[in-house]
Amino acid sequence: MSDTKNWRFDTKVIHAAQTPEQWKNATQVPIFQTTAHRFDTAEELSEVFGGKKPGFIYSRLRNPTNEALEKRLVQLEGGADAVVTGSGMAAITAALLAICRTGDEIVAGNSLFMSTFLLFNNVFKKFGITVKLVESADLAAWQAAVTDKTRVLFVESIGNPKMDIPDLRKLADLAHANRAPLIVDNTVATPYLCRPFELGADIVVHSTSKYLNGHGTALGGVVIDAGRFDWPADKYPDFTSFKERKGKLAYIDRVWREIHINFGTSQAPLHSYLTLIGVETLALRMERHLSNAMRVAEFLQLHPKVKWVNFPGLAASPAHAMASAQFQGKGYGALLTFGLANEAACFTFIRNVKMIYHLANLGDCKSLVIHPWSSQYLSFTEEARRTNGITPELLRLSVGIESFDDIREDLEQALAAI
Ligand SMILES: Cc1ncc(COP(=O)(O)O)c(C=O)c1O
Numbered sequence: 001m002s003d004t005k006n007w008r009f010d011t012k013v014i015h016a017a018q019t020p021e022q023w024k025n026a027t028q029v030p031i032f033q034t035t036a037h038r039f040d041t042a043e044e045l046s047e048v049f050g051g052k053k054p055g056f057i058y059s060r061l062r063n064p065t066n067e068a069l070e071k072r073l074v075q076l077e078g079g080a081d082a083v084v085t086g087s088g089m090a091a092i093t094a095a096l097l098a099i100c101r102t103g104d105e106i107v108a109g110n111s112l113f114m115s116t117f118l119l120f121n122n123v124f125k126k127f128g129i130t131v132k133l134v135e136s137a138d139l140a141a142w143q144a145a146v147t148d149k150t151r152v153l154f155v156e157s158i159g160n161p162k163m164d165i166p167d168l169r170k171l172a173d174l175a176h177a178n179r180a181p182l183i184v185d186n187t188v189a190t191p192y193l194c195r196p197f198e199l200g201a202d203i204v205v206h207s208t209s210k211y212l213n214g215h216g217t218a219l220g221g222v223v224i225d226a227g228r229f230d231w232p233a234d235k236y237p238d239f240t241s242f243k244e245r246k247g248k249l250a251y252i253d254r255v256w257r258e259i260h261i262n263f264g265t266s267q268a269p270l271h272s273y274l275t276l277i278g279v280e281t282l283a284l285r286m287e288r289h290l291s292n293a294m295r296v297a298e299f300l301q302l303h304p305k306v307k308w309v310n311f312p313g314l315a316a317s318p319a320h321a322m323a324s325a326q327f328q329g330k331g332y333g334a335l336l337t338f339g340l341a342n343e344a345a346c347f348t349f350i351r352n353v354k355m356i357y358h359l360a361n362l363g364d365c366k367s368l369v370i371h372p373w374s375s376q377y378l379s380f381t382e383e384a385r386r387t388n389g390i391t392p393e394l395l396r397l398s399v400g401i402e403s404f405d406d407i408r409e410d411l412e413q414a415l416a417a418i
Helices: 009-015 042-049 064-077 088-097 114-126 139-145 168-177 237-263 269-280 282-302 320-326 343-352 382-387 404-416
Strands: 081-085 105-109 130-134 150-156 182-185 203-207 221-225 308-310 335-339 368-370 394-398
Touching (some): 009 064, 009 269, 009 282, 064 221, 064 269, 088 114, 088 182, 088 203, 088 237, 105 114, 114 130, 130 139, 150 168, 168 182, 221 237, 282 335, 343 404
Parallel strands (some): 105 130, 105 150
Antiparallel strands (some): 081 221, 203 221, 335 394
């Protein structure tokens, strides 16, 4: 194979870590739809189990199709190694449980996907792990929340659905000054727009169910390790054996060996296959997603029935300057929220969209809309909804890659119905 390191991102999405010769020259990675792999001798199986010889044993541990996706995503983020998981939530859970134990603290940006918020506030609490939530863009708040019990900092590179943009380089510096790693959920930005490792982050997680897959065909997640954090023994004593075994890859080894295998956070090989196909068009899709989103935000901003638009691409957005710098002018994401007169107006809008799908997902090539207050956030207290930036008059729009004119016309006619 050619030296993939020199390829541009748009080529890497298609060719990075492709080894057709390994697959009888098939141009797509085959789906290894098998639970286990057979061995001729007990000696060989023992060697593979003992890590003396590479190989595949059982698909909850490793699977060739999953491994092909891991290698592709590692190259797109510029990491060292990865583990793909059955969902984005499985990735987040595995990423954090591989670091924290009872009594530990996590400091996280408060702009979080709702299941992440519930995991942090309700579930981790039961394990004795405390998560302190701070304003993602308020560095002083992060600083004040860090204590000697802090084991990791966690943030979304574009907050879903608050649309705020943290300063990843400053957060990485703060984490490292406190001898802790920074984990970035890069789902909404994608590696096309933002590469957290280049800004100092140590670990990246994704829900691959979104833009990486791009077609709403498969749930999935990934934990990617930059292989740089050194896990000082006084602060992370549980890492000693992993460091002895894997050195710089101690973290991803622990994610895999301790959490992924035992919690069973495995990915279905078919899902990795579908995601690999989706990834091939990521760069092309993102170009259209980003330009459509900018045009949709500008259109909505001028519409008399729209009270406000929250999109980092608009100059009035508090996140605009940070997004421009961090995403190097490539764009501002393709997710936005906007406000109508009230909840009833949102319901009327949703009843009237014709092309745009009303559903609970984002990052699909199709445009998608949802009223989070009455759906995803229904179980939250009113205060918690507002903390998460959710209000009754808010709609969230994931802008797809259809013709902009068709998106505009659908928005126009649905707004006219209010
Ligand atoms: C930013 C972010 N992280 C994680 C997730 C969870 O991903 P999954 O649904 O694949 O578990 C989502 C889902 O919407 C998300 O938007």
